[in-house]
Amino acid sequence: MECFRIDESGYTGFDLLNAAQRFQGAAAIAIEDDDARCLIREHFPSLQAAELKYSALARRPANHPRLLALQRDLLTHYKCVTYVCDKRYLLLLMYLDYAVEPFYYERGHDFYADGQNYALASLLHTAGPTLFGKSAFERLLASFQRAVKEKSPQALGALVQAARSTNWQALPEALGPLAQFAAPECLQAIATPGVSTDAAWVVLQSLISRMEVMADSAYRVEHDQSKNLRTYHDLLQRYIDHDEEITFRQTEIANLTFPLKLQSVILVDSKSSPAVQLADVMIGAVVEAMNTLTGQRSRGLDALEVISLYSHEQLIHMLPSTDFDQQKRFRQGTQASEVIDYFASHFYK
Incomplete structure (x- = not known):
């Protein structure tokens, strides 16, 4: 073999x-x-x-x-x-997965369509410190990482405060769900057992x-x-x-099929x-x-x-x-939302 x-x-x-x-x-x-x-x-x-x-x-x-x-x-x-x-880029993608996407899902929007989450994470990686304030943005990322790990009310509260301490109005589409609304669906996603920032x-x-x-x-x-x-x-x-038996389309060049x-x-x-x-x-x-x-x-x-x-x-x-057109072409028609839901329910409980 x-x-x-x-x-x-x-x-x-x-x-x-x-x-x-x-x-x-x-x-x-x-x-x-x-x-x-x-x-x-x-x-x-x-x-x-x-x-x-x-x-x-x-x-x-x-x-x-x-x-x-x-x-x-x-x-x-x-x-x-x-x-x-x-x-750092991966952490930003995870932030969007758990601290942003559930807010849009509850309102009927497909946040992952054509890989727009990757484009937004790239924008945050490149311009986040300038848009939101460098120190405040760093505190937000550290608070998110800690909240995912600890899942305590105190850590979740500190995350909301960190979001509100940034200049979040510069891009409310990204930070507004926590900073403006303290969206309970996002906080619940972060506190879900098995959700982790471990990249393995x-x-x-x-x-x-x-x-x-x-x-x-x-x-x-x-x-x-x-x-x-x-x-x-x-x-x-x-x-x-x-x-x-199931197959997911991940990118234009990659699928994942079970059983392996x-x-x-x-x-x-x-x-x-x-x-x-x-x-x-x-x-x-x-x-x-x-x-x-x-x-x-x-x-x-x-x-x-x-x-x-x-x-x-x-x-x-x-x-x-920041080649957003290329990112859209590469991830057009992918099943990011389905993959995340499937893996969360079958492998990370």
């Missing part, structure tokens, strides 16, 4: 405002350990460490050409997919949608037994166990899995490239060269974009 190996980077649980780790992602690669071991030996014949780790290798400029060549081999000869998201399920959905396309038939997943990836493990098992071709998920020690180590190299390089391109880092591999190695279908990203 075909096996995809997975590793992640940038996981910070519910905290999507962690300034030191702006991006989160994961990579999946279908390669056997024997082939992975040969590739590591070919590109790093003098490696003394017990485990191939991107973060350690990338510190030395002499390793950069080897890391680029290794990734080029993987992307050329093996089934690969890498997903990366801007966690978003990352997994994206990886699975591509693995399901790349896999010719039934396949399995192996990933490291680290604490972070145990969250991914539990979610993957829930997806595997779900046997209802994915049959099993296994925890392994990355030190004994060269294939998982290669997944670490893939996601480590992309996350570092995104940090470089956004001015968060100044050292490491050439970011543009790393991104240029990928074909269109090998790299999935959730990043803000």
